[in-house]
Structure formats: structure tokens, C-alpha cells
Amino acid sequence: MLNGTKTFITNGPVGDVFVVYAKTDMGKGPRGVSAFIVEKEFPGFSRGKQFEKLGWRGSPTGELILEDCKVPAENLMGKENEGARILMSGLNTERTALAALSLGISRGAYEFSLKYAKDQVQFGKPIASFQLIQSKLVDMAMEIELSRLITYKCAAMADKGLVEEMNLMASYAKLYTAGVGMRITTEAVQILGGYGYLKEFPVERMMRDAKPQQIGGGTDEIQRLIIARELLQD
Ligand SMILES: Cc1cc2nc3c(=O)[nH]c(=O)nc-3n(C[C@H](O)[C@H](O)[C@H](O)COP(=O)(O)OP(=O)(O)OC[C@H]3O[C@@H](n4cnc5c(N)ncnc54)[C@H](O)[C@@H]3O)c2cc1C
Known part of the structure; x- marks a missing residue:
């Protein structure tokens, strides 16, 4: 019972x-x-x-x-009193899935804001021609590429059945992609200006949807503790 x-x-x-x-x-x-x-x-x-x-x-x-x-x-x-092992291996695949979720949100926000930046004209030019907007788009594109690499690496480890060996990689992936998700969605709102803050456009929702990945499946702080423990062990 x-x-x-x-x-x-x-x-x-x-x-x-x-x-x-x-x-x-x-x-x-x-x-x-x-x-x-x-x-x-x-x-x-x-x-x-x-x-x-x-x-x-x-x-x-x-x-x-x-x-x-x-x-x-x-x-x-499984067996009685072996639940912690099941929990830990499940957490690593959950963290990989959460990384994929962050990656998808990041990509959606980037693609929407890239198109918007090309279409939106201010001072007679598309805002994508302003170097400060380009700088945001560059960081977004680069961080998405890195998020993709680390997420796919984790997924490949899980596919190979290495769920118990991937503590470090799963924590890297979740921590990194969740931070990228928050940065990219916040910048996407910024690129859309006032429209970014309206519910008529999807980026405000993406910003709200990016946040739970820094909390669920173990918070950012807990991922840092796991990574530090892995780095410090002999
Ligand atoms: C939308 C959503 C869905 C969720 N779904 C599930 C679910 O399906 N199943 C499930 O089990 N849980 C679920 N959770 C719970 C989630 O896993 C916890 O909220 C999360 O692990 C944090 O725990 P807590 O809320 O108790 O915060 P706390 O543990 O109280 O943490 C509060 C703050 O203190 C920090 N902190 C805590 N301990 C330390 C420490 N040792 N060192 C440094 N900082 C520390 C945390 O990082 C955080 O910033 C969900 C949460 C959300 C928001």
C-alpha cells in the first residue's frame, strides 16, 4: 500500500x-x-x-x-529497493528530451524573428540590415547549432543504451540548451519590439515555454552540482 x-x-x-x-x-x-x-x-x-x-x-x-x-x-x-537506479536512468533520458524541447523552442523563435527582421522596415531599411540586430541573429544561429550537437550526442548515447553512463552529458545538454532557450526567446521578443510582447505573435509564448526547462528534471543549479561532482571525482 x-x-x-x-x-x-x-x-x-x-x-x-x-x-x-x-x-x-x-x-x-x-x-x-x-x-x-x-x-x-x-x-x-x-x-x-x-x-x-x-x-x-x-x-x-x-x-x-x-x-x-x-x-x-x-x-x-524492476526489483524491490532498486527504484533509485531506474529513476536515475529515466532522468538522463528525460534531460535529453528536455534539451530537445529547448532546442525546438529556440529554433522556432529564431526562425520567426529572422523572417520578421527581414520584413520589418524602419528608417527606410529592413531591421535585419542593422548590425545590432544581425549580432543577435548570429548568436541565436550559433547557439542553436551548438544546442543541436549536444542534444544529438545525448540522444545517440541513449540510443546505444548508455543511459547510466551519460550523467555528465545529459546535465551539460539540459543546462546549456535551457539557457540558450531563455536567451534566444528573450532576444526574439526584443527583435519584434512591441509586437514581441503581444499574444498575436508566438514569441512571447515561446519565452514563457522556455523557462520550465531551467526548473523541471532538476534545476540549473542541480545540473551544475551534478557536473561539478562528475568533474571532481577521481
Ligand atoms: C511545469 C513543471 C512540471 C513539472 N513536472 C514534474 C513531474 O512530472 N514530476 C516531478 O517529479 N516533478 C515535476 N516538476 C517539479 C520539478 O522537478 C521541481 O520543481 C524542481 O526539481 C525543483 O524542485 P522544487 O520546486 O522543490 O524547488 P527547490 O528544490 O525548493 O529549489 C528552489 C531553488 O533552490 C535551488 N536549490 C535547491 N537545492 C539546492 C542546492 N543544493 N544548491 C543550490 N541551489 C539549490 C534550486 O535550484 C531552486 O533555484 C515539475 C515542475 C514544473 C515547473
Whole structure:
């Protein structure tokens, strides 16, 4: 029987099946955690509050509540007390997917603002002819190329089954691409000027959608701690 409440669950308000990590041996820390597949029909399962968010409006986020929730033995994932290993390998693929999400948002914001800069005329010239706008476009294009390289490298490692060996690369990829996503979407809003701030144009949404990648799957600060730990270990 599982007991507890978990906040911040992506698709919690609509999901049918959830992977839940729970303590099964209280004295053993991470070695006492197991992973379970919990289905919405299980007795003791309920949903809590759904949150209003800045971005990611297409993916509802909410709370899950487990009160004496009966989970059949066959729904244990892997072996008892080996949940932390499953969690860690899942986190690396999640971080790779979040890097891809940041990359896509960055590319969308860049392509939209590039076209806008070519079309928008000020002082008799397209704003793309101004070197300060060109400088923004150059940084965007370059950072997208680098984001693509690191994301594809991570995806290739995951494809080869190296999910447990890719801690460093997954943290590099998520941390780097999330920062790029925020920088590029903010610059895209800037290139569009006042129009960038309006909901009539997509870049304000992209800016709001870029932010969660610096928080979910382990915050930027936690990625830095992981990277430092990997760099400092013998
Ligand atoms: C839209 C969205 C969807 C999410 N979906 C899921 C989900 O599906 N499943 C799930 O499990 N979680 C989910 N989360 C939760 C997310 O993983 C957490 O919000 C995130 O890990 C940060 O934890 P916290 O909110 O408790 O912040 P805290 O841990 O309280 O952190 C607050 C601040 O302190 C910093 N901090 C914390 N510890 C340290 C430290 N040791 N050193 C330096 N700085 C530190 C953090 O980086 C952050 O800046 C989601 C979050 C969001 C916003």
C-alpha cells in the first residue's frame, strides 16, 4: 500500500498511468526506494489540485494523492529497493528530451524573428540590415547549432543504451540548451519590439515555454552540482 502526495506532476490531471517512486525500506535512504506503476483505477488513488502556470499551457500540471493505495505486486518495476537506479536512468533520458524541447523552442523563435527582421522596415531599411540586430541573429544561429550537437550526442548515447553512463552529458545538454532557450526567446521578443510582447505573435509564448526547462528534471543549479561532482571525482 502506498501513501503520500506528490506535487508538480506533468499531465497529472489527465494521465491514466503513473510511475511512482516510494520508500519501501525506511532506513536505507536511496537504497530503500522502489518504482511502481500506478493506474488511475487503483483504490486509494486520487488527483489533487491543477496548477495555473506561466507557460507549458498545453501540458496540465497537478497533484497526485495516494491514500492506502493498493498496488499489485506485478506492478513493481524492476526489483524491490532498486527504484533509485531506474529513476536515475529515466532522468538522463528525460534531460535529453528536455534539451530537445529547448532546442525546438529556440529554433522556432529564431526562425520567426529572422523572417520578421527581414520584413520589418524602419528608417527606410529592413531591421535585419542593422548590425545590432544581425549580432543577435548570429548568436541565436550559433547557439542553436551548438544546442543541436549536444542534444544529438545525448540522444545517440541513449540510443546505444548508455543511459547510466551519460550523467555528465545529459546535465551539460539540459543546462546549456535551457539557457540558450531563455536567451534566444528573450532576444526574439526584443527583435519584434512591441509586437514581441503581444499574444498575436508566438514569441512571447515561446519565452514563457522556455523557462520550465531551467526548473523541471532538476534545476540549473542541480545540473551544475551534478557536473561539478562528475568533474571532481577521481
Ligand atoms: C511545469 C513543471 C512540471 C513539472 N513536472 C514534474 C513531474 O512530472 N514530476 C516531478 O517529479 N516533478 C515535476 N516538476 C517539479 C520539478 O522537478 C521541481 O520543481 C524542481 O526539481 C525543483 O524542485 P522544487 O520546486 O522543490 O524547488 P527547490 O528544490 O525548493 O529549489 C528552489 C531553488 O533552490 C535551488 N536549490 C535547491 N537545492 C539546492 C542546492 N543544493 N544548491 C543550490 N541551489 C539549490 C534550486 O535550484 C531552486 O533555484 C515539475 C515542475 C514544473 C515547473
